[in-house]
Amino acid sequence: MFGQAGELEIMGNYSCRLVAYLTAKRGLTKMTTKPVIEAATKEESEYIRRRLIEYNAQHVPEHLRNRYEEINLTVKDEDGRVVGGMLAEFCWNWIEVHILWVDDAVRRSGYGSKLLQQIETIAREKECNFLKLNTFSFQAPEFYKKKGYREIAVLEDAPSGSRHYYFKKDIV
Incomplete structure (x- = not known):
């Protein structure tokens, strides 16, 4: 994909700008044959x-x-x-919560609320405008509504027989 075999691994150590330069220099930005779509390696990803x-x-x-x-x-x-725990990303002017999980044994002990409070505090400190997250109907949509998150979209039958909710909470 990037030239001779083995070059991708070597190029993975260079900065992205150098990779872009080498790619353009070799003329690899133009498709000269039929495109091949395949699973990406970690380096390609x-x-x-x-x-x-x-x-x-x-x-x-x-x-x-x-x-x-x-x-x-x-x-x-x-x-x-x-x-x-919670896995989230701060990006530009918002925080996106990807995962909020609490073990069944301690669920309803306030840990989920404390995690949300903590991420909202962090969002304010970082001067974010809003937080966003998503959840399924079999998870906790009502929990997020009680915490002031508003539903901005719902996908029906995702997964089959369930709904996939998207929520947003303004911080400013």
Whole structure:
């Protein structure tokens, strides 16, 4: 895909700009044969991700361009075992919660609420405008509504027999 076999691994160590330069220099930006679509390697996936980030940066106000951070939180019991947590991303002017999980044994103990409070505090500190998240009908849509999140979209039959909810909460 990038030239001779083995070059992709070597190029993975270079900066994205160098990869783009080498790709353009070799004329690989033009399709000379029929395209081949196949599963991407880890290195190819990272290359694609970086190219999209470069493109997006051209269309985002300069003061927001470098605002990205993973925010992962855990809840541990007195023995240090993880009994809950949240995986989220801070990007530009919002935080997206990808996963909020609490173990069945401690569910309804307030840990989910505490995790949401913590991420909302972080969002305010980072001067975010809003938070967004999604959940399924068999998970916790009512929980998020009680916490002030408003439904912005619903996909029916996703997965079959269920609904996929998208929520937003304004911070400003």
